[in-house]
Amino acid sequence: MSEMTLVQAVNRGLFEAMKQDPDVLVLGEDVGVDGGVFRATDGLIKEYGAERVIDTPLSETGIIGTAIGMALYGLKPVAEIQFLDFIYPAFDQIVSELAKFRFRSGGQYPCHVVIRAPYGGGIKGGVYHSQSTEAYFCHTAGLKVAIPSTPADAKGLLLTAIHDEDPVMFFEPKRIYRTATGDVPDGDYRVPLGQARTVREGEHLSIFAYGAMVPPASEAASALAKDGISAEVIDLRTLVPLDEAAAVASVEKTGRAVVVHEAARFCGFGAELSAILAERAFYSLKAPILRVTGYDTPFPYALENVYLPNAARIEAAARAVMREG
């Protein structure tokens, strides 16, 4: 067990996977000699060489297309997209190819690629270094989507993703790359995909969050507790497959739900989660479900602090659902 930051945990996870299996390799822009723009791949090239830590030309469709070819052949590529905002040149490779290979070939060609991408706002990144577009990928059948919020989960989910049999989109909350710190088990540590984590148990309402929204959700819960409001905070950890049972069980207990994400609201992941809760926990609900999200505008630079949900907005939404019913 060692204490480290979230980005260090990603790095430890990559080291561990490459040590475990010579078929694991890393590719992307500036991932080798430079160690990645966020240092997530720091030191890998020294340990494993340029054959397994591949600095690529600046082409996302090239990165993902070649990673798919490697995976079809039997390697286990972990591709880095430098910022989630830059993934769109590879969108065709991801949604038309990677997600569909197993299905469209009748199971003949599984295609297991892990795509890592830092996502989200809060780093003064403006329109193109801040977006949270996980919903695009959740909407595509055939992709798994994981988003850690703690160093231990970053390592544990990443190792599980690399050893999974399906494509996994692994989105890293870059805003808390260095502020989220915690103990991380050494060696081969795995956290299963599809299992939510109860960050804090509560009785009166459920707050659902993931990635960089988990810390403000917890902060809001602490503030509410001072007024005797007991909020349960659930870190979803994996959006696909979603731990629907845990979400429904929490709302059956509390009767109220607030769903938090920094992505825009319309057709965001919160829409799906709200629909699931409405379908499956309707008779437990004492108040309408509220969403605390980014706004339905492109991501702003100067106004990012008021665009992004924070503890105060989450707390306000929680108080609003508590007033109902």
Added chain:
Amino acid sequence: MAKAAQSAPEVAPGVSHALSNDRLLSMYRVMVLARAIDERCLSLQRQGRIGFYAPASGQEAAQIGCAAALGDEDWIFPAYREIGIALWRKVPFRALMDQFIGNSTDRVKGRQMPNHYSFRDHNFVSPSSPIGTQITQAVGAAMAMQRRHVPQVTATFFGDGATSSNDFHAGMNFAGVYRTPTIFFCQNNQWAISLPRSRQTHSATLAQKAEAYGFSGVVVDGNDVHAVFDAVAAARERALAGEGPTLIEAQVYRFGPHSTSDDPHRYRSDADVAEWKRKDPILRLREELRTSGALTDEAESQLQEAVKREISEAIEAAEGAPALDPLTLFDDTFAQRTPRLEEERAEFQRLLREGVIRP
């Protein structure tokens, strides 16, 4: 009326010494089979017995000349018009017909429209409909071959239209940088649906695009099996020697429509088609085999009969095979069904039982 950029290439004089008469005869047989399948399938589509078809008539010498120069262990990253490659690799027509119908014996379980078949046993990777996406994938598989130090190459197939796609340029660039054992086999059939080659790019040839990526590109007469075979054999030899990729532009002509969904009379003249049909690769090889005495009139008519019989029997068998089990829909999205897919499958099963959904 738009005109194709190039007129039919003149017949190249060189005849390869690499191909024996026996081998040429087996290539000829597959070319004849491919053409006959195209003709039958166009009519099956018109009769509503299959939903769609994309013919490859006119491209047989390019495809089979190329396939014959590759090793069985080489990986094919096809587009959706590569019937000659599949047949050369001994995929039985029955297996293709199963796929055209999407029946219970279809290897891809009815997931894709006709022409999008794949056969792992034959290293024939699954194609998709988006244009050019297989090109970067072929380069990635070649990078994996380099990493494993195996004597294999990847060959990827695409048309003139695909040279405008993102993945063509990304793939060519990566292949140049990593010097991958990849053969980029472009069948320039002069038309990307309705757009002639001249409107696709201002480059004099498609092959010259390789130069910008730091490797060689060659133009071959795609109606000449010898020229195609030699070019591919040389490219493969270079790839295996660690000398990197090659782009081969095989100049051919798409005799038929892009697919059963279009009418070529809207965009090209019969005179153009007629000019290229004089260069028909099957007539050309037949003439050569007759002249050399390798093919007699009697053998030719036996071959035509055998091919017809094989096709009819396969169609009958494929049409007689049981329909696809609808529940297979829920297989292969993931390695294991997620809880949500289990629930959807159970709901679907109930709707089937209640007759709300009828297969």
